[in-house]
Amino acid sequence: MVLPGARVLVVDDNVVNRVVLRRLLARADISPSSIVEASCGESAFEAYQEILTSHGTISLILMDLIMPGVDGWEACERIRRLEAQRAHGSGAYIAAVTSEDISPGSFALQRCWDCGMDAVMGKAVNLDNIIELLRLACTLSDGEQSCRHAVAHEACTPGAAAVRSSLEAESQRLPGRLQQILCSDC
Amino acid sequence: MAAAAVEQAIQQLLQQSVHEGLLDDQFLQLIQLQDESNPDFVAEVVELYFEDSASKIEMLQQKLAEAAPSYSQVDALVHQFKGSSASFGAHTMALLCVQLRDACHAHNQGVCQQLVLQLRDSFAVLKTRLEQFMALETQRKQLGGS
Numbered sequence: 299m300v301l302p303g304a305r306v307l308v309v310d311d312n313v314v315n316r317v318v319l320r321r322l323l324a325r326a327d328i329s330p331s332s333i334v335e336a337s338c339g340e341s342a343f344e345a346y347q348e349i350l351t352s353h354g355t356i357s358l359i360l361m362d363l364i365m366p367g368v369d370g371w372e373a374c375e376r377i378r379r380l381e382a383q384r385a386h387g388s389g390a391y392i393a394a395v396t397s398e399d400i401s402p403g404s405f406a407l408q409r410c411w412d413c414g415m416d417a418v419m420g421k422a423v424n425l426d427n428i429i430e431l432l433r434l435a436c437t438l439s440d441g442e443q444s445c446r447h448a449v450a451h452e453a454c455t456p457g458a459a460a461v462r463s464s465l466e467a468e469s470q471r472l473p474g475r476l477q478q479i480l481c482s483d484c
Numbered sequence: 485m486a487a488a489a490v491e492q493a494i495q496q497l498l499q500q501s502v503h504e505g506l507l508d509d510q511f512l513q514l515i516q517l518q519d520e521s522n523p524d525f526v527a528e529v530v531e532l533y534f535e536d537s538a539s540k541i542e543m544l545q546q547k548l549a550e551a552a553p554s555y556s557q558v559d560a561l562v563h564q565f566k567g568s569s570a571s572f573g574a575h576t577m578a579l580l581c582v583q584l585r586d587a588c589h590a591h592n593q594g595v596c597q598q599l600v601l602q603l604r605d606s607f608a609v610l611k612t613r614l615e616q617f618m619a620l621e622t623q624r625k626q627l628g629g630s
Contacts, residue, residue, distance in 0.1 A: 312571075314529065314532050314568040315568055317532060318514065321517045321529075362567070397563065397567040397570050421567045
């Protein structure tokens with residue numbers, strides 16, 4: 299699947315993770331020239347700011363959480379503030395990619411929602427996850443957010459089926475944005 | 485070795501590695517990401533993981549040898565190591581990192597040091613296995629495999 303004109307920002311302080319994500323994106327038909335990499339939250343924000351300043355867009359951000367200096371949560375907060383200041387459309391679709399505990403009720407997960415992330419997933423990312431994230435980013439950029447309410451998958455245990463639940467409280471925090479927990483085992 | 489025999493040897497090695505818990509499905513998926521447009525992807529990732537892991541194990545040993553280790557620094561290293569191991573599919577390594585983080589949070593220097601030794605030993609086994617895999621992969625390519 300191709301998200302026309304899509305640009306993806308990959309943020310991770312570890313080169314192994316960035317190389318794997320880059321390859322997954324390439325297999326999802328995102329051209330190498332459309333992938334921007336950053337190794338920390340600070341450089342991710344600067345890259346995003348620079349792209350917005352040059353009237354470009356980032357459709358999808360894959361954001362590691364725990365990084366030295368500016369972490370993924372703070373980087374997301376900065377990006378959301380920048381988007382609000384510039385009245386930048388629907389903003390980028392930001393997905394945390396983390397090996398932190400993101401089970402329901404976890405500190406990391408709550409912080410992801412609080413800082414404005416759209417999706418959260420574990421570090422063993424597969425091609426299906428990437429394609430799903432690109433689809434969700436495409437849906438957001440198509441401006442369909444007003445038709446959606448927040449839905450979250452319960453974090454899956456291996457082999458367990460995903461459970462959908464409606465979280466009206468979450469939708470009030472970020473009205474219209476679809477919040478997803480993606481499980482690589484689902 | 486004929487191409488079919490090499491392919492069979494590769495599959496057996498991968499199955500054995502998964503069965504032993506050295507590797508998981510994530511590594512098998514990484515193999516599927518390699519194609520004609522990126523024929524050296526697996527070799528690239530394997531080499532990167534080797535370098536990164538060796539460096540981290542050395543740093544962990546150094547930091548935990550200090551009289552008063554900085555557990556926040558150790559934790560940050562282990563967290564990153566856990567992430568790269570999960571992305572790569574190094575199952576045993578990722579599990580050991582989870583245990584090491586727990587020991588780190590408990591500020592248990594002795595247990596941390598033992599777990600780093602286990603990481604080192606497990607990495608040595610994994611590295612040998614992956615070197616065997618890469619050697620077979622090279623043979624397969626030379627015999628005209630895709």
